[in-house]
Amino acid sequence: MFGELLRRLLWVPPMAVLVSLITFELIAEGPGSASRAPSRYAHLPRFLNPRPDDAAAQARRALEQLRTRDDDEAARTLERLGGAALPVALPALEGLSPEGRTRVVVALRPVARRMAGPGVVAGHAPGHRPQRHDHARTPL
Secondary structure (H helix, E strand, O other), X not given: OHHHHHHHHHHHHHHXXXXXXXXXXXXXXXXXXXXXXXXXXXXXXOOOOOOOOOHHHHHHHHHHHHHHOOOHHHHHHHHHHHHHHHHXXXXXXXXXXXXXXXXXXXXXXXXXXXXXXXXHHOOOOOOOOOOOOOOOOOOO
């Protein structure tokens, strides 16, 4: 009796993995799945990422490329990484030439817009606060 119970329990994990994989594949290949998935996600791995890479390593590579030349791909990488690139990018600014700093700051400008809002990046005073509208009192 104990042997039968142990045998059944040992089959649970492999069967759970098998059912999960089959279900995942059926859902991914189901009707309408291609129309729901935007093409911008086509380059992403579906189930297993064979080349995992962290944001810090990507930011370091982008900074190295921007250190010497103006590289649009590296600038887009920093913009895409957003705030995740800041812990790497901000300390690295001290070691860059003035031209390299300019390239990195220009590449990070869209990140500043997303994080701080349009008023701060546009050059308003630090104490400037946008007016809030009370939509409950606004007539229709």
